[in-house]
Amino acid sequence: MTALDDRSVQSTVTTGPITGSEKVYHDVHDPDSGRTLRVPQRRVGLSNGSHLDLYDTSGPYTDTTASIDVHTGIPATREDWIAGRGPVDGASTQLAYAKAGVTTPEMRFIAAREGMDPEFVRSEVAIGRAVIPANRCHPESEPMVIGKNFLVKVNANIGNSAVTSSVPEEMEKMVWATRWGADTLMDLSTGKRIHETRERIIRNSPVPVGTVPIYQAVEKVDGDPAKLTWEIYRDTVIEQAEQGVDYMTVHAGVLLRYVPLTTERVTGIVSRGGSIMAAWCLAHHEESFLYTHFEELCEIFRDYDITFSLGDGLRPGSVADANDEAQFAELRTLGELTHIARSHGVQVMIEGPGHVPLHKIAENVRLEEELCGEAPFYTLGPLATDIAPGYDHITSAIGAAQVAWSGTAMLCYVTPKEHLGLPNRDDVKTGVITYKLAAHSADLAKGHPRAQEWDDTLSRSRFEFRWQDQFHLALDPDTAQAYHDETLPAEGAKTAHFCSMCGPKFCSMKISQDVRKYAHDNGLSTVAAIDQGMREKSAEFAEQGNRVYLPVAE
């Protein structure tokens, strides 16, 4: 039975709009091809008649007009874009096009999503400061960009392991993660049916999909790293490339001579791929085949326009090991490989730690940009402390906001189950929402042109007691409303000029509104006006009723 025959999947996928939002499309004209590109947005309608359009990663699953069939997959929008163009300078990659001055439909689509100029997107991709993961064999994906001068992106890891979860579960995690804002997905399956799981995910994923090919390669040799060969690895990469994997993690920086640098660490090597390659290097006492065959790998990546995600196999697994010799030695090698990949017209991003205390985070970004030619940095967290298993989505969101503000382009989410187990559907949502807020905090700090509008729109609705607008504008409308209703379930409370935190007598917002109205009505909006004798006004204010509460609205 192939995965696509398994009818049991369909029922498990979530569809329909996010509460309070509707799917809209902005039509963008592509002058080169004459095509019209339909750019999806999440539109939040407000009770005051206005609306806010937000970046939307959820694909057709939130479009009430779309018919979803996970067995046929979602529409292959990019198919004719890809068919309609040939190689430039021997490569058909977004990098090659950008360097040749070609603005692809992908770049125009992205420019519209980000509110940027298409030429700026092209120029960032051309110098390698941004990447567009878009395998020619994954035409279903909606183009997105990863780069420090764009919105900070969030990756969600899914995939089953040897001891838990199934294909239908992973399918739902894919739809669920993108519904809440995941910009890319990594399928880290290590158990049974790796190929089928991946096929199902890619054919239905509206976002780029990444993998770590070494996981499947080592499955092919019964889990024994020493039995790995370049040929087995290469064939696995080609198998995944044909399926449409958009970016691949390659731990080509774990060199034989770096392995001893990890032996005195508190937590040694914590990267799966890194430990597999370290074991291989020692077993054979040879240099990593990922390093010695890197140029051949570049040729394969170029032919599909797969983006390298150069893995940090020696990343620290504890704050004690952060920024040590092993970590930075590998980073220098990743820098060397970055320039080789680019010379083949292949896009590159660099993976980062891990576990790093707050005061050592900025140094990671500075070094990565310096050594890797500003290739987009893609970090896991980092966790700012090791002491909170069960809350590592938070310890890592603290580090993630900091590292994103410092220049990281994409954050790999961490769920509450990190270090403890495999995330379930709820954990996936918690991880994505937590990372979206960390990413948005960085977008605000970096001054992305569209970032603060969202905060201001929500805060205005809060100040004006437009509760439903506040819920609908929230990253997670359902949870926001559920928490509110826990203490004030009555419908009246949705329009009440107070909440259960202070109660009617003590609502500072209500008092503040009275103060504002009074100041406006009496021309007291300046310090000068206040300072001019206006004692006579005070009696008035009393008459107008300076009581600061309404009767409880229920």
Place this chain on the structure above:
Amino acid sequence: MTALDDRSVQSTVTTGPITGSEKVYHDVHDPDSGRTLRVPQRRVGLSNGSHLDLYDTSGPYTDTTASIDVHTGIPATREDWIAGRGPVDGASTQLAYAKAGVTTPEMRFIAAREGMDPEFVRSEVAIGRAVIPANRCHPESEPMVIGKNFLVKVNANIGNSAVTSSVPEEMEKMVWATRWGADTLMDLSTGKRIHETRERIIRNSPVPVGTVPIYQAVEKVDGDPAKLTWEIYRDTVIEQAEQGVDYMTVHAGVLLRYVPLTTERVTGIVSRGGSIMAAWCLAHHEESFLYTHFEELCEIFRDYDITFSLGDGLRPGSVADANDEAQFAELRTLGELTHIARSHGVQVMIEGPGHVPLHKIAENVRLEEELCGEAPFYTLGPLATDIAPGYDHITSAIGAAQVAWSGTAMLCYVTPKEHLGLPNRDDVKTGVITYKLAAHSADLAKGHPRAQEWDDTLSRSRFEFRWQDQFHLALDPDTAQAYHDETLPAEGAKTAHFCSMCGPKFCSMKISQDVRKYAHDNGLSTVAAIDQGMREKSAEFAEQGNRVYLPVAE
């Protein structure tokens, strides 16, 4: 019926040790009084025979040898310390003693808790860079210090409101919050039985208790700010001082002329106390009585050794309003008041925002230290974005870690219910744990001598697959184990050399241990050794079995 007659309370208070920990006391000799001070610690016993002692805020409730009776309250340990000393320079405050060169038992107790020299504690208090909130009428509290050169502290807000919760619920929140690490509590009750609730909390609280007296004062005038008078406020302060409130929030920096500065804000005035005082100032067109009577207030605070928490009544309630003229104008006034309070021998800390984007946080700390003579900064969050109601414990923990690293001495927690409702018992725990990890992240970054030992001890247990040790060392052992058991419930999994994230074949820690052992056994712990011809070793490694997994342990 007085509060202390209500027998229904007892059953609701949680007692017993934290999972995997036991209460121990370190005896500290006080040479001045000849007393022995019993300093509580949370001892985590480890399966390798060692243990780790952690800072403990939970009081007698986690001591299996203690008999708890919430009707009589907990032991008044400080009673005879207080009785045994008179005023110096007209004041009996920790500040006055410190300036006079007296090292109080409180300071010695604190030095032992923090692993610092008593003389250092005294000197920090003497210059006002640290405060010891310890009302003479709250002898039950265990001394603690708030200052940038000590462990970052966490405050938990509790208290009922007009629309929800009861005295027994608040009692349990008090015990529950300190169990998980709250260093101080603020009773923000605004509803019925304010006096009784507070009495019950203070008599049973092992940590300092803070309040905002204006809340009770305005209740006395039917919630109408305009009816407030200095006399009503003063009498309320004295009533609370007699009960033993250790620090009080006073919004004395909300001046009449600052009110208009808020009228163009996105969210106006969001501080309850601030909005009440703003309404009063406009109603009377007079300067705030908190400001005009500040010196009288100092006399009262001095007599009880109550610490000022000068409130930021004009703090921003949205990122749009952060660091604006209104906020910083008030901060300048708080600086002026700080020096007046100190001249009366009264301790002072300064409250901070609120909602502040990442790039504007450090400026808040810099200005506060400059304008307020390095008085301890006590910040609410700040929230780094407004868009995530339901997750504001996280948006604020991101800002809290940043601001604490920058120098904030105490963080006021935020729960998932912020902006939506009143926190329940579970929310209180989530808020405290989240803030403890934010505070600890800052302690690590600031290099507190005892901070990293905790991380390293947990990470070693993780790397050595000592699962139970890992759970017991976690900030929240119960949640850590529950998450692990969700996917691998079998007892065998507690000793398994893998977890459900990767499964047995792919455990990087296991592979890394093999690599480490092999490198050690063969003297390959240096790059040089590796580089010397050792191909002959590789065959060996294969024989030793470079398989990287164990059979599933169940």
